[in-house]
Amino acid sequence: MPLPTPNLDDRTFQDIVDEAKRLIPQYCPEWTNHNVSDPGVALIELFAWMSEMVLYRVNQVPERLYTHFLNLVGIEPFAPTVARTDLTFWLSAILDAPVVVPAGTEVTTPASVGAGDDAIVFSTVRDLVIAPPRLAAAQTTSGGGSRVVDVWDDLRFAPDGVACFASADLTPGDAFCLGFRDSLAGQALRIDVEARAEGIGVDPTDPPLVWEVWNGEGWLGCRVYEDTTGGLNRAGSVVLLVPVEHEPLSIGNVVAYWLRARLLAPAPGRPQYQASPRVRGLEVSALGGTVGAEHAERLPGEQIGRSDGTPGQTFSVGRAPVLPRTEEEYVEVVDGDGTVVWTEVDDFSASGPGDRHIVWDDATGVVHFGPRVRYPDGSTRQHGAIPRDGAVVRVSGYRSGGGAHGNVGSSTLTRLRSSVAFVNNVVNLAPATGGVDAETVAEAKVRGPLTLRTGQRAVTAGDYERLTREASHEVARARCLDAGRGNGAVRLLLVPQVVGAPTAHTIDDFAISPTLMQTVTEYLDERRVIGTAVEVSTPYYQGVSVVALVHAAPGRPDALVRQQVTEALSRFIHPLTGGVDGTGWAFAQDLNAAAVTQLLEAIDGVDRVEEALLFEYDLRTGARLGSAKEVIRLEPQSLFLSGRHQVVVR
Incomplete structure (x- = not known):
C-alpha cells in the first residue's frame, strides 16, 4: 500500500478563530466584546479564512515541485509528436528536365485553419526529384505471371495496337505491364492513351482494373487521380499517383521499374469486360510528385550562449519543443582550437571527463552539459567534458513543431512559403495523422510510479x-x-x-x-x-455488417433516425471507440445480435427494433459473406471493424 501522506497543518477555520479569541485577554484585556457582530471579531474571521486558504496550499505539492521530483528519478514528460502526411507538388508544365523540390520546403495552411488563426507549417523530409519518365518495355502477363509476352514493338508499330489482357477468357490477374528505366517513386504520372472502344461491357466510371507498382516485396496500388479513358477503352489520359516505394523487377528476363494495369475479379454489381481493350499507343509524362512531410518548421543555426567553464551548464534554443535531430542538426562549440561537434546522448551516466557529450531536451529545448558528481568516498567525477571559459555554444539548426493541432484535414496544406521553380501548386490529398500533444504533469504523475515499480x-x-x-x-x-x-x-x-x-x-x-x-x-x-x-x-480486422429494421418514434424523420443508427453502429463496432465502455472493442470478445438490439433501442428516436441481423463482411471488396448469424465469433488476434450497414426505418 502507498505511504500515508502527512497533513502539515490540520487546523480549520474555526480552530484559528478560537485560538485568536483565546489570545485576546493576554494581549488586549480591555477588549471584552467577543460577539460575532463586533468589528474586531469580523477581522479575526477574515484573517482566519485567509489563513485556512494558505494552509490548504501548504498541504498541496506544487506542480513545479512534483515536476522536479519526477526529473530526479528520471521520469520526464513525453514531448509532443509530429503529424505527418504526403504533399503532392504539381508542375506548371510538362518539362524535359528534372525538377527538384528541396528537402525542408515549407507548406502552410490558410491562417483560418490553424490554431489561434496562425498558419500550420509542414516541411518536406527529403528532396523530391520530378524527372521525365523513360518508358523502355511493355509486356502482358497471364496465368499468374507464368506466361509473358513482349509487346513493346507491337505497342509502338502495330496498326491494331496491343490487347491489354492476353487470356482469351479474360482471367482475373492478367496484366498489362509498362517497364521504365528509372524509378517512378512518388511521381504523379499522366498516361496519354490512344485506344478505341473494344473492351465493351464495363462501367467506364468504375472499370475492373487496378494500377500497381512493385516495391521490392509486393505490388502496391496506385491512386487513380483522373481517368478519361473509361478503363483503357477510348482515347484519353490516366493520371496516377505512384507510391513512394518503387523497386526494379525482372519480368520476362527484362529488368525494369514496372507499372502494371491488372484485371480484377468480378464483384457484385460491377460489370466485367467482354473483350480485352486494345491500346494503339501511349505517352507517359510527369505532372508532379509526392513526398513525405511533417508538422515542423525548420529554424536556422543560432548561438545559444557562451561557456563560463563551470560544470552542469544549460543553454536554451529560441523555440521549443524541438524534434528529434537529424544528421544535419547538432550542437557545436567554437573556441580557440576551432569548431568541434559534440555528441548527443540520452544521459551522462556513461560519460567520462573527456567525452564531448550533451543532452538536448526535446520538450524544453534546453541543452545540458555534463555535471560534476561527488561520490560517498569524497571523490568527485566530471560526467562529460566542460566547454572552455568563453567558448561559444551554437546549434547548426533544428526543427520545432508537433502537437495534435497538426492533424489537419485533407486539401488544407495549399500554400508554399517560398516559390519553387516550375511548381504551380501543392496539396495534401490525405489528412495528416500522428500529432499528439505533450504529456501533462498530471499524466506523468500517473505514469511515474508505475514506471518505477515495473522498471x-x-x-x-x-x-x-x-x-x-x-x-x-x-x-x-x-x-x-x-x-x-x-x-x-x-x-x-x-x-x-x-x-x-x-x-x-x-x-x-x-x-x-x-x-x-x-x-x-x-x-x-x-x-x-x-x-x-x-x-x-497488426490485428486481423473482422468486418461486420448489420442489417436492421427499426421503427421510428412518432414525429421523428426517417432520414435522421437512419443516420443516428448508422453512426451508433459504426462507433460500437470499432477498434478504438467500440465496446460497452467506448474505449475500443475488446480482443476475443464475440458480438451477438442481442447486444446490437439493446444498443439500437437506446438511441433517441428509435421506438423499437424489429430485427437485427449480423453478417461477416469483406472489408476489401465491400461484400457480405455467407448468411446472417446470431453471434459472430472473434479470434484472440482479431478485432471487429464496421463495414457498410443497412438500416431500414419504418
Whole structure:
C-alpha cells in the first residue's frame, strides 16, 4: 500500500478563530466584546479564512515541485509528436528536365485553419526529384505471371495496337505491364492513351482494373487521380499517383521499374469486360510528385550562449519543443582550437571527463552539459567534458513543431512559403495523422510510479503492452500474445491512432506506417529479455455488417433516425471507440445480435427494433459473406471493424 501522506497543518477555520479569541485577554484585556457582530471579531474571521486558504496550499505539492521530483528519478514528460502526411507538388508544365523540390520546403495552411488563426507549417523530409519518365518495355502477363509476352514493338508499330489482357477468357490477374528505366517513386504520372472502344461491357466510371507498382516485396496500388479513358477503352489520359516505394523487377528476363494495369475479379454489381481493350499507343509524362512531410518548421543555426567553464551548464534554443535531430542538426562549440561537434546522448551516466557529450531536451529545448558528481568516498567525477571559459555554444539548426493541432484535414496544406521553380501548386490529398500533444504533469504523475515499480524491462505481457504504448503516441492500443510460454517468442498487435469520425474509417486507416513500426521495434529491442524474439504486427480486422429494421418514434424523420443508427453502429463496432465502455472493442470478445438490439433501442428516436441481423463482411471488396448469424465469433488476434450497414426505418 502507498505511504500515508502527512497533513502539515490540520487546523480549520474555526480552530484559528478560537485560538485568536483565546489570545485576546493576554494581549488586549480591555477588549471584552467577543460577539460575532463586533468589528474586531469580523477581522479575526477574515484573517482566519485567509489563513485556512494558505494552509490548504501548504498541504498541496506544487506542480513545479512534483515536476522536479519526477526529473530526479528520471521520469520526464513525453514531448509532443509530429503529424505527418504526403504533399503532392504539381508542375506548371510538362518539362524535359528534372525538377527538384528541396528537402525542408515549407507548406502552410490558410491562417483560418490553424490554431489561434496562425498558419500550420509542414516541411518536406527529403528532396523530391520530378524527372521525365523513360518508358523502355511493355509486356502482358497471364496465368499468374507464368506466361509473358513482349509487346513493346507491337505497342509502338502495330496498326491494331496491343490487347491489354492476353487470356482469351479474360482471367482475373492478367496484366498489362509498362517497364521504365528509372524509378517512378512518388511521381504523379499522366498516361496519354490512344485506344478505341473494344473492351465493351464495363462501367467506364468504375472499370475492373487496378494500377500497381512493385516495391521490392509486393505490388502496391496506385491512386487513380483522373481517368478519361473509361478503363483503357477510348482515347484519353490516366493520371496516377505512384507510391513512394518503387523497386526494379525482372519480368520476362527484362529488368525494369514496372507499372502494371491488372484485371480484377468480378464483384457484385460491377460489370466485367467482354473483350480485352486494345491500346494503339501511349505517352507517359510527369505532372508532379509526392513526398513525405511533417508538422515542423525548420529554424536556422543560432548561438545559444557562451561557456563560463563551470560544470552542469544549460543553454536554451529560441523555440521549443524541438524534434528529434537529424544528421544535419547538432550542437557545436567554437573556441580557440576551432569548431568541434559534440555528441548527443540520452544521459551522462556513461560519460567520462573527456567525452564531448550533451543532452538536448526535446520538450524544453534546453541543452545540458555534463555535471560534476561527488561520490560517498569524497571523490568527485566530471560526467562529460566542460566547454572552455568563453567558448561559444551554437546549434547548426533544428526543427520545432508537433502537437495534435497538426492533424489537419485533407486539401488544407495549399500554400508554399517560398516559390519553387516550375511548381504551380501543392496539396495534401490525405489528412495528416500522428500529432499528439505533450504529456501533462498530471499524466506523468500517473505514469511515474508505475514506471518505477515495473522498471524498463519487458518480461510479462503487461510489460510489453505498457512499453509499446510508451514507445510512441501514435500507438492507441497494444495486445501481447504468447508472452511467458517459454518458447522465446512474443507477438505484439498494434492499433494505431486514427483521426476523424468512426463512420469514415476504413481498413487502410489502421495500417501501421513503416516509421511507427521501426520506432516500436527499436524501443522494445532495447528492453526485451535476451533470447526473446518480438514480432510486431497488426490485428486481423473482422468486418461486420448489420442489417436492421427499426421503427421510428412518432414525429421523428426517417432520414435522421437512419443516420443516428448508422453512426451508433459504426462507433460500437470499432477498434478504438467500440465496446460497452467506448474505449475500443475488446480482443476475443464475440458480438451477438442481442447486444446490437439493446444498443439500437437506446438511441433517441428509435421506438423499437424489429430485427437485427449480423453478417461477416469483406472489408476489401465491400461484400457480405455467407448468411446472417446470431453471434459472430472473434479470434484472440482479431478485432471487429464496421463495414457498410443497412438500416431500414419504418
